[in-house]
Amino acid sequence: MTMHSRLQNLPVSFFSTVMGLSGLAIALQRADELWASSPALGNVVALLSLLVFVVLLLCYGVKVVRYPEQVIGELSDPVKMSFGATITVSLVLLSITTLQLAPALSKALWMTGAVLHLVYTLYALNTWIHKTDFEIRHMSPAWFIPVVGNMLVPVAGVTYASPEISCRVSCACLSICPGGLTLFRWRR
Amino acid sequence: MTVATLVMHDLTQLPAYTFLAWLFLGLLCAIVLYLIIRTLYAVSRHQICVAGH
Numbered sequence: 001m002t003m004h005s006r007l008q009n010l011p012v013s014f015f016s017t018v019m020g021l022s023g024l025a026i027a028l029q030r031a032d033e034l035w036a037s038s039p040a041l042g043n044v045v046a047l048l049s050l051l052v053f054v055v056l057l058l059c060y061g062v063k064v065v066r067y068p069e070q071v072i073g074e075l076s077d078p079v080k081m082s083f084g085a086t087i088t089v090s091l092v093l094l095s096i097t098t099l100q101l102a103p104a105l106s107k108a109l110w111m112t113g114a115v116l117h118l119v120y121t122l123y124a125l126n127t128w129i130h131k132t133d134f135e136i137r138h139m140s141p142a143w144f145i146p147v148v149g150n151m152l153v154p155v156a157g158v159t160y161a162s163p164e165i166s167c168r169v170s171c172a173c174l175s176i177c178p179g180g181l182t183l184f185r186w187r188r
Numbered sequence: 189m190t191v192a193t194l195v196m197h198d199l200t201q202l203p204a205y206t207f208l209a210w211l212f213l214g215l216l217c218a219i220v221l222y223l224i225i226r227t228l229y230a231v232s233r234h235q236i237c238v239a240g241h
Contacts, residue, residue, distance in 0.1 A: 006237040017227065024220045027190040031213055034198055 007059065008067045012074055014056055015086035021049035022093035029097065046097035053090055060087075078138035081127065085146035088117035092149065095156045110156045114169075117153065121146045125176065147176045190216050 028042030064071050074080045091113025098106040124146040128134060150173035154166030190212040197205035230236050 005239075009237045009239050011237070017223075020220055020223060024216055027194065027213060027216055030191050030194045031209070034194060034209075 007063050008070055010059055010063050011083070012060065012071075012080065013083035013086060015053070015060075015090050016083070018049050018053045018056065018090040019086055019093055021045060021052060022090065022097050025049055025097045026093070029100070042097075043101055046094075046101060049097060050094055053094060057087075076127070078131075078134050079140055079142065081124065082140070082142040082145045085117065085120050085124065085149050088113050088120050089145065089149040089152065092117060092152045092156070096152070099156055099159065106156060107160050110153075110160050114153045114157065117146075117149050118169075121150060121176070144177075147173060150176075 025042050025046035025048075028045055030042075032040075032042045075084045091109050095106045095110035095113055098109065128143075150169050153169045157166040157169065190209070193205060193209045193212050196202075197209045227236070
């Protein structure tokens with residue numbers, strides 16, 4: 001298999017690896033603060049997740065330029081579409097891992113991630129509600145990614161923006177889940 | 189859940205939360221390590237980035 005066809009088939013869900021590594025980094029950083037038992041281990045994992053994100057972003061950027069039809073197909077697929085939010089959730093998670101390490105970078109990551117994630121959540125909601133070819137069998141736990149990602153925005157958000165914004169984002173997330181899913185089931 | 193348990197351990201200093209915090213942190217490390225190994229194994233066998241995935 002050639003490098004071109006591999007790039008063509010690079011799934012957007014690969015960004016979930018950054019989510020996993022960032023989550024581990026946050027837990028290790030917290031444990032380090034409490035016990036001083038894993039000195040710098042959390043920061044090492046945080047830097048590793050940042051590196052993985054940059055590499056994946058470059059690869060996916062090339063895919064966007066070279067194979068835009070593949071990307072459009074992926075982001076409009078009923079099941080794969082939810083994984084598009086793994087990019088923006090990764091940005092928000094990375095802003096949490098770099099909160100102490102590099103505050104300026106963390107703020108830039110948070111602002112970019114929070115805005116893009118809001119846009120993607122609205123896109124996902126709009127697609128779920130208005131697209132007619134979605135069926136009940138397309139529902140999967142992955143559908144929670146765009147919605148629940150909003151719960152992560154306030155973690156660094158209380159440092160960089162007013163608490164009211166964080167509160168509203170959390171409330172929006174909590175209200176989308178039951179409301180959106182009920183509406184979707186009713187329309188089918 | 190791990191971070192929440194760590195926060196509860198910090199707030200209460202109860203031994204139960206200390207135990208749970210270590211347990212969840214250990215589990216989390218083990219799961220992520222397992223997934224890294226599985227991913228690298230799949231990459232080495234050219235099972236990733238193939239059509240239909």
